[in-house]
Amino acid sequence: MKYSEKLRQTYMLFANPANAVPMKKYMRDQFEFFGIKTPERRAILKDFVKEHGLPKKEEFHEVILELWAMPERELQIVAIGLIDFKQKKKELKDEFVPLLEKMITLKSWWDTVDHIASNHVGYLFNHYPAFIHTVGLKWRNSDNIWLRRTMILFQLKYKTNTDTELLAEIIVENLGSKEFFINKAIGWVLREYAKTNPFWVKEFVEKHPLSLLSKREALKHIK
Secondary structure, eight states, X not given: OOHHHHHHHHHHTTOOXXXXXXXXXXXXXXXXXOOOOHHHHHHHHHHHHHXXXXXXXXXXXXXXXXXXXXXXXHHHHHHXXXXXXXXXXXXXXXXXXXXXXXXXXXXXXXXXXXXXXXXXXXXXXXXXXXXXXXXXXXXHTOSOHHHHHHHHHTTTTOGGGOOHXXXXXXXXXXXXXXXXXXXXXXXXXXXXXXXXXXXXXXXXXXXXXXXXXXXXXXXXXXX
16 A cells, blocks of 8 residues: 555544534635644654654655645645654755645645745755755746745744845835735744844834735734
8 A cells, every 4th residue: 555545544543523624614615624633643643654654765755745635634734744754854855845846836725835935945945045046036936826925934934044135035026915825924924033133124114015914913022
């Protein structure tokens, strides 16, 4: 049996239809759910990997895409969890970037995109900075809001390593957007960076015509 199918069958054993209904509603009825809550979902994956290991290197990307194609949303989150294991083992390499792009643009929603952006893309762009000016530029110019959101958020955890000039450029490119997920991302990344440099964020907000949503989020914790 394929690794992905074995994983799916394992999660089916823990399905909870009573939980699945509100979980599906919370995600605007876009995805099916087993109804497995986060702590249990993580524990199941941890036990599964302990017993079966990670997918073999030559099949890893295929397994991720197979999980991505399955109907239950938990399995897309599980796919992300497998990549988290790779990152912890320092086995997340440059060849993962095309895979991450597919994951960002297929079955796109904040629950998958935000983790990929701030963890996996952030990690890879930090280790392979040339990607910021090649892949990153393509994503910045894309009509796909999730690729653009990824570029806004990939420095979310950089703290003092944040390239403020680049961050400013990317935000300015997206000013005037009517898209909620773009404006929310702008506010979020500024709010997070304000924990490191509130003076820069305050000055940036004062100088640029941010949406009300972005401005409110950015200044949320600045007195």
